Amino acid sequence: MRPIIRQLRPKQWTKNLLVFAAVVFAGKFLDIDSVFDSLLAFVCFSFIASTVYIFNDYMDIEKDRLHPEKAKRPLASGELKKSTAAIVALLLFSVSMVGSYALHPTFFVILCFYFIVNALYSVWLKHVVIIDVMIIALGFVLRGFSGAVVIEVEMTSWFILCTMLLALFLALSKRRHELELFAEDPARQRKVLEHYSRGLLDQMISIVTSATIMSYSLYTATVSDDVQMMWTIPFVVYGIFRYLYLVHMKDGGGSPERVLLDDKHILVTVVLYALSVMFIKLYY
Template sequence: MNHNLALPKKKTLFTIILDILYEMRIKQWTKNLLVFASAIFSGAILNPSTLINAFIAFISFSFMASTIYIINDIVDVEKDRLHPEKRHRRIASGAISIPVAISIGIITFLIAVGLAYTINYYVIMAVLVYFVMNLSYSLYLKHVVIIDVMIIAAGFVLRAVTGALAVDGVLTSWFILCTLGLSLFLALGKRRHELLLFKDDPTNQRKVLTFYSVELLDQLITIITGVLIMFYSMYAASEKPAMMFTIPFVLYGIFRYFYLIHMKNAGGKPEEILLNDKHILVTVLLFSILVVVVKKFV
């Protein structure tokens, strides 16, 4: 008998929980911080009841986003196994079976709706719209050129709208346009990164990328960069004069991200750029603090 054969290790409760949290993509929950945007721009973020409602909406949206991630990973399991990074996801790697993943997805969905129910009817509708929209994206729309990017952007806008509905905060045309501009900027950067990632092996890239080129995406990113700066500048000009002091932070943040996309080939994971790039992180923090100070005390 060969005593050197290694038996598969039995998973501990701790490793099972880690696998579930990894599959839920907790790190990507930073995208959902847009839920707090309305509370920040209204200057009411320091109000305890506003902060609590915004936080509950954030958690609700995050669990719904995790539900979509799980569904998407189930649908794309075979393709993910060929991807240099996505093959490590828990469903693709086999660490979590598909039946277990379905159970987790049902639980995260119910938690999301349950938390939204504690706020108001509008938040429930917002998270359900997000679910339906992204389910359509996972099953079909992610293969439709341009529409795929617009759906990603719409998801970011819906995050900001959900936050506004949760705290009865800012929901103006300029607020929505600025969010849309930022969302398209991030979505196009993500597509550019994916396109370059599979430049030497296009057979393993997502189908929709065959309709894009780096040149096209660069032109679209350049267009939306100008549009985003214009949108925010006009929004700031329509507010208190002191809001104009926030424009340099917006300019630097956009230019820094633009630099990372083109010089560092970043953009694939906006949430990681926020956490790992000190320039972006400090700019976002200073910008948020300045907005609260201007709205609350000026």
């Protein structure tokens, strides 16, 4: 069971916590039904994401064996048989499809779209420069949108914009980390990195960073019923700056979920941000 659990990449399920954003920002985090539906949505999204991880690792076995970290994955290392992985993927896919349809038909459509796009990403789109990072950003937007759908609240354009920009920031930072990791051995890097350079990625990251901070600041300043949200801006700014510090000074950024769990500064910032948002939504 241990190789199977590792293959599901449960640490990466932290990305799916974005499903709960709608509950928090809509001020419905004290509503048991909404929280429970969001929890089920989180499970469904985690299962479909793990299905994608298995499919991606299945397609990239040979390439992963050349990677210093990915070579340790169950499929690449041979700990997990291909047939076993296929059965687990089919089971997870079935459960997520049935569960998502039971929650909300639109959520079912979103998960189907997410799976198709990510399957195309694993086969083809991850080799297309710029499109590759935009697909990653789309996945985060779909997570946030799913949370809004299952509790039937409207998702604002500001939320979509801020989520997309933050996801682009994380995706570009990951590409920069990978570029640095294989700087001395380009033959082992993913194909799309041939079209990137450190200068290009730094410029893109700079643009997205500025756009993210400005968009979030404008959101908090212009949405009248959330004007107290301006007090959360320092958390967002510090979190982004801390992440940039880890990328440029500590060679981090290759795995956002690992940064969240391993860097105490980032973790505390995220927790304080979430608590401050809930406090503002509850009392204002």
